[in-house]
Amino acid sequence: MAMLRAVKTAFLPRFSSLISTARSVSTLVVAEHEGGAIKGPSISAVEAAKALGDGNLISILVAGSGPSLQEAAAHAASCHPSISQVLVAYSDKFTHSLAEPWARLVHLVQQKGGYSHILAAANSFGKNILPRAAALLDVSPITDVIDISGSSQFVRPIYAGNALCTVRYTGTSPCMLTIRSTSFPVPAISADTKSNEARISQVDLSTFGEDSVGKSRYVQHTSQDTERPDLGSARIVVTGGRGLKSAENFKMIEKLAEKLGAAVGATRAAVDAGFVPNDLQVGQTGKIVAPELYMAFGVSGAIQHIAGMRDSRVIVAVNKDSDAPIFQVADYGLVGDLFEVIPELLEKLPEKK
């Protein structure tokens, strides 16, 4: 009996505090939607939220206006089985994901919901909004999380991915994270489970603070329409660097990508030289990709470029300089002139099924 009591006093306090921390995990995922559907990187943020603790109640926040918001809310309710609640904020103010109204919205929803964690994708949407919302809530956000252990320990790359930093969040709630989507792929089974539809509720905007809202206005968006798969989630990426020499020559990369059903990527040098638009840049300051196959043509392999593709499963490099640093990370390297290699590849590669 005495021994039992001793065991109890020794173990109970720790045990109960474990329970209370587990219970207190509740997550808000701030989601981006387009054309009536939640975007892939936001669904990856939901996937990441699962790792924060058992029994984590996950809510997803969508905001905007018009019929596409209703579609997006319906999609949010069924896009991932771990989502238990969809919060919908309906207002013209949220139509263009401007940081000022969105950060206010996150602040408002947090005041009502008291979440332990707030997550968003580490893309241009999440990186723009989340730090502003964190400042309003007086907490330090954590950028580009690639691994989660429990509710407060995270790993993120620093120095262009040349070091990994494990940090513990010791502040007050909410703990705010942006998530690197390639590190939290959504399994196909959970992606199309329609079984448990989450509850949808409206956010009451009657107390929405207007202070900095309206000080920024959306003017326009320009993009190049492309039939090709999205760079961030493509299974194969074909990238061209300065070695392509001109926008005209870069079309060879596009042809090869077409043949492989791949997305097209580029180095900063190729973008700066005007071969392709900026949103194709892969690297520390461009997009992060981790496809099954990454093929780099005329790319030297600078630190800042490697940062964006080093987690690809198989890397192929074609470069005429056998000392190019890209060969240090390539699984298969071919030393040669890309102007000979690409046409030969185009001729010999099997037609995609």
Place this chain on the structure above:
Amino acid sequence: MKVLVAVKRVVDYAVKIRVKPDKSGVETQNVKMSMNPFCEIALEEALRIKEAGLASEVVAVSMGSAQCVDTLRTGLAMGADRGIHVEATGALYPLTVAKVLKALVEVEKPRLIIMGKQAIDDDCNQTGQMVAGLLGWPQGTFASKVLLDREKQLATVEREVDGGLETLCLDLPAVITTDLRLNQPRYATLPNIMKAKSKVIKKYTPQELNVEIKSDLEVIEVTEPPKRKAGVIVSSVDELIDKLKNEAHVI
């Protein structure tokens, strides 16, 4: 109109960094340090705004150890009018830097803050957004083009976003963070380096600005990323296709 530019001293972008054996961080002793490339772009943009007659003064600010003065001198040599050094030791997280900047805004009353979109050491991409949030100012992040209208007190900012480019119109005062393609920063010329020596750098401590340095993050360890296993050099396109098909099974 006054423009405030925040500049950070970081390990030079071309240095191959080394993780310390005790995993406490990255080696910064005896390593070449420079101004963060995005901050150079921010300063260049502020200088161009002044040269276009749209701003009266460009003030460069840096926070951190005593050596930040070197970074400020570089900024003054590029053409900034004055410097402010907020001396602090230890890790400074974006939330603290944003609070210091907010305190300086109360002293200096600028109409525009320009800063880099991220520092290439911590890769946070937070500070500009946070200071804008604290001030209640609008933000134009990842800017690739900035147009100022002094009469209407507006900034039109073209931003690099995932799907292409987005244009926003901001009421001044505002915060702008720079992307790589905003401009090509100038080099400091020798006469300007000489001139910079006599420009003023004002010193503050965070305490003098009533900013408390508290941290809600603790670094547990810094490690090297997993190494990729050595690859092979193939000798022909046929061999490459064969390997991709039959060894890696990716095509």
